[in-house]
Amino acid sequence: MKTILIVEDEITISRVLKAYLEKNGFSTIQSYSGREAIKAFATHRPDLILLDVMLPDGDGWSVLHTIRQESTCPVIMLTALGDVDYRLKGLTSGADDYISKPFIGEEVVARVQAVLRRSRTIFESGDTKQYGQLKINLHSHRVDLNGNEVTFTPKDLSVFLFLAEHPNQTFTREQLIENVWGIDYDGSDRAVDLAIKRIRKSLEGWSSEQGEIKTLRGLGYQFSVYEK
Template structure:
């Protein structure tokens, strides 16, 4: 049974989420503050975090930052703030999705299903690919650079492995959203740009002579490789 950590300081909203999630077969862990959220996260290792932005002892951004320092656990931000800047801030900080209040319970469940499905994607090729100092195992979906594992958020990993599966092939933002985010995604296509930026930062020690995540202006992105063995 998958466990969901619900971080929401409004007891009524937290109870509603708990009912919907338990009805759909999830184990629900409830936290009502940032401090309690981090304690529960470290102590119970949930499969996904549903994280409210506004908390009584701070904000969800700081909780997200702490989670990302040690884990790639999927995180969905939940907030009454519907401005696109807040949505982009969450995605840039490593959130996997963003839901604005007021929400429909079924939508929250559907988003959770989608994020968990992406994070659990298994690549069946069973191959390990090498691009110079970069090692990519498409079976265990792990990435190593200079022998050290590179940690990605689930969505960033899905995006990176999708591009790796089609080396030197260009994809538009719309194609990447459809294949990685899913056709039901209703956010900004800038999420692709932010994810690419994070992936590049994670691979900043990868030699430019071996490959790169390349931007083709007006066309899209590609996993461009120059040396493979």
């Protein structure tokens, strides 16, 4: 059974989320502040976090930043602010999805299920690929560069592994969104560009002579490598 950490200071909303999630087979933990959320995360290590942006002792962005320093646990942001800038801020900060209030309980459950599906094992192959100092285990989802593990957000890892599974193939933004974010994603395709930018930053130190995440103008992105 998957455990969901609900971080929401409005008790009524928290209870509604708890009821819908438990009805659909999830166990839940409730926190009502950022401080409680960080403690609950450290204690219970949930499978996914529903994180409200507006909290009584700060904001969800700070909680997300703290969690991302040590974990790639999937996070869905909840907020009454529907402005696209807030959506982009959440995705840029490492959130996996974004739901605006007011929302329908069934939609939240569907989003949780979709994010968990995308966070599960993507590849059945146990092959390990190595390109110079970059080593990719498609089974364990581990990426090492120069002998050190590379840390990605869950979404960035999914984008990178999808590209790595198809080396030297070009994918448009729309194809990446469909395969990584899912066909139900209704956000901006700029999320793809932001993910690629973060992935490149994480891979700084990987020699361009061994490979690169290449932009093909007007076409899309490609994991361009030289296989031996």
